[in-house]
Amino acid sequence: MKILDWSFVLLLSLGILAFLFSLLYLYVFCAIGKQAKLLKKKRIKNKKKRKKVFRTIKKLNWQKKKKLRQVFICLLCCSVSTGTAFYLRYYQATNLGARDSEAVAQGYYLINKIEEQLDADVNEEDTSRVQKNIYELSAKLSSFGTTTADGALSKQGQILLNRFYVNMKELGLNLSNHSSAVLESEELYTNYKEDIKKTRNNQKKVFDYFKLNESSFEKSK
Template structure:
């Protein structure tokens, strides 16, 4: 809008100069030079406008891209929480299976399960970073909540798990539900599960 107004004013001045007729050579030369300067000013203004418009477009696209990347990428705190949850879930499944098979001594197994259940229950205090998109926050909070519930349920039944096949099956099913929620988080944030093993 500003450029159009500026160009219109210059165009009007150029037309006024063209309308002036003079027989004096010096005056004609002065008019010609003024006209040339006005046209050069108009050209320069157009070049500056294009340059500044390009810069502002690139800057706004860059800002938009950074904002998008922030929304779809995990914060460092969420990365650590996911890694911790991932390893705790696998270890939890392993200890529950050991408890079901009675392949290790009861006291040691129950102590391991109690320790893991406490760590899983602590996910109740973890909330997804507000830098994530609302959908990403929802998925992460659902995941953290599933880990917390698994830990709370297990800690209430630690002494009844060893050798109890029915309870072991139930807890493994709960762990599998948490893993399914974990996979939705992985697919949303494009986390490569194979790299987590390393």
């Protein structure tokens, strides 16, 4: 389990424990109140005994106030712990973890490099070198076939991210199979430019959903 997962479990457990203690203190508070009421109803003629009962009632009232404070403290701890726990869960669901962040950054870099190679103005001598570069970059892109979104992310976030991973895998596989012909065929070139555009559209949806700053990826290229 990740640190955030452990933190969620720990905070939620503390919240539940605090709530149970608040119920216990509330029960004791009610029991003390009932005991104090019974003593108040007693008619005691003996002055000495009456003073003793009065002191007991006073002590019980002090204990009631103490238990009531403990109830509020436990409820406050419960609210803070559970609130923080669910905020952590929300944070996990709407923010990329280290593995997915690295995968998105790598995909962004590879797509840019592939497009640079496709659009490069090359002569016949450089063609084989560019084709080799396209093949190597495409092979790396196709490795996203084994990548899946973190299960802690929201359902919508997982759908968008997995769709982006599949797009990159398919683009990488198709392009690596035709890396030697893509520079020589206008039709293939146009088709792959459309595939890249489609992949970039899904990439943008991922960036928008997770509020990623594209300029930070450009700087890290």
